[in-house]
Amino acid sequence: MGASFQTVAVFAKTRSEVNRAGLTEALTSILAIVEKCGASVLLDAETREILDIPGRAGYTLAEIGEKADVAVVLGGDGTMLSIARELAAYDVPLIGINFGRLGFITDIALHQVPDVLVQMLGGRYESDRRTVLEGEVLHEGVAALRTHALNDIVISHGMGGGLVEFTVRVNGVTMYNQRADGVILATPTGSTAYALSANGPILHPSLAGMVLVPVAPHTLSNRPIALPDDVEIELELTEVRDASAFFDMQSYQTLAPGDIVRARRSKRVATLLHPEGYNHFATLRQKLHWNVFSSDPHGRA
Numbered sequence: 001m002g003a004s005f006q007t008v009a010v011f012a013k014t015r016s017e018v019n020r021a022g023l024t025e026a027l028t029s030i031l032a033i034v035e036k037c038g039a040s041v042l043l044d045a046e047t048r049e050i051l052d053i054p055g056r057a058g059y060t061l062a063e064i065g066e067k068a069d070v071a072v073v074l075g076g077d078g079t080m081l082s083i084a085r086e087l088a089a090y091d092v093p094l095i096g097i098n099f100g101r102l103g104f105i106t107d108i109a110l111h112q113v114p115d116v117l118v119q120m121l122g123g124r125y126e127s128d129r130r131t132v133l134e135g136e137v138l139h140e141g142v143a144a145l146r147t148h149a150l151n152d153i154v155i156s157h158g159m160g161g162g163l164v165e166f167t168v169r170v171n172g173v174t175m176y177n178q179r180a181d182g183v184i185l186a187t188p189t190g191s192t193a194y195a196l197s198a199n200g201p202i203l204h205p206s207l208a209g210m211v212l213v214p215v216a217p218h219t220l221s222n223r224p225i226a227l228p229d230d231v232e233i234e235l236e237l238t239e240v241r242d243a244s245a246f247f248d249m250q251s252y253q254t255l256a257p258g259d260i261v262r263a264r265r266s267k268r269v270a271t272l273l274h275p276e277g278y279n280h281f282a283t284l285r286q287k288l289h290w291n292v293f294s295s296d297p298h299g300r301a
Contacts, residue, residue: 004123008034009042009059009068009092011083013075013099014050023099024051026110027074030097031056033114034072037121042068065090070273072117076100077193081248084270085148088132093271095120104192104287105272116275126278127271130205131187131229134266137245137253145245145253150270151190153263154249155235156182156215158242163218165239171231177238179218185233185263186211189270192284194249200224205280210265235261 012027027047034041045058064071064087071087073080074097084094084105096106097113108116119125135153137145157164164182168175186195187210188203196202200213201224212233213224227233237243237259245261246252255261284290 005069005121006039007042007067007069008039008121009044009064009071010034010047011044011071011073011075011079012047012051013079014046020051023074024053026097026099026113027051027053030072030074030113030117033117034121037118039121061086065092068092070095070121072097073106074099075106077102077105078248078250080106081150082250084130084150084272085132085248088148088150088266088268088270091269091271093127093273095125095273102287104283105189107274107278107283112275120273120275124276126274126276128205128274128278130189130270130272131208131210132266132268132270133185133187133210133263134268135245135247135261135263137255138260138262139256140258144259145251147247147251148266148268149190149247149263150187151193151248152184152186152195153261154182154184154194154246155237155243155255155261156246157240158244158254162241164237164243167234167236167238168212169234169236170227172234175225176222178214178222180214180216180222182215182243183235184211184213184215185235186213187229190248192287195224198224201226202284229265232262232264235263237261 042059043056048058072095073083080096097108098106133149136143163179165179167177184195188205191203195213198213198215208229210229211226237255243255244252
């Protein structure tokens with residue numbers, strides 16, 4: 001049992017391909033539920049502008065960070081990643097409602113909202129703190145980009161194809177030199193995203209670790225490796241035709257030979273809230289369609 005919330009920020013997915021009518025309907029319902037629970041609403045300014053919810057003021061991220069007790073995010077995992085990275089700076093916890101496809105971290109289905117959201121806003125929830133990475137791209141020793149990632153930091157070749165050549169260092173010590181299509185540095189949260197598609201291991205969210213996964217490495221003996229999360233990772237481009245560094249696949253920086261992508265665990269932590277009874281293994285069974293014996297009573301999601 002947690003604390004109840006008095007001031008609730010609400011965000012919604014705003015990309016153009018979204019079913020706007022359905023999103024507006026779902027958002028309006030959520031706003032009504034929040035107010036019925038006796039909480040005040042802070043509607044994200046971009047959400048207010050794009051969806052044009054009448055009679056509602058819009059608030060900046062800084063205002064929300066200073067005032068909100070919790071944020072409700074209506075969208076897919078990408079929307080949740082974007083908002084979680086920003087609100088981690090203010091230690092505002094998040095509730096994710098799935099209006100996307102997979103829904104690993106936006107784990108509340110729309111049909112559950114009327115019952116589950118009321119319970120969670122009243123203090124009945126499970127809290128889950130997730131590691132955030134801070135990264136920078138150094139060009140000739142100067143930071144060209146500094147940002148954060150909740151899922152992963154990825155180096156990938158561009159439209160020209162070909163292999164990316166890079167050196168990996170851990171706390172200043174060279175781990176290996178490699179040629180590959182790219183390389184992924186993922187948090188436990190990101191271990192079920194791109195890293196999983198590249199045959200990386202799944203890390204439980206409570207683990208204090210991260211995983212480094214080469215993408216289609218030229219040396220087949222080069223395998224994914226799990227690392228402690230208190231180390232500093234450097235990925236130096238030694239030869240590149242056309243490559244970029246991506247942070248949660250939402251911000252990026254083009255790379256030149258000699259550029260260094262440096263990453264470490266951030267002091268920021270993203271706090272995700274789930275319904276009572278939440279279990280990570282149940283999420284994996286549901287989202288990854290893991291099979292269990294039908295006679296196993298513990299196999300039910």
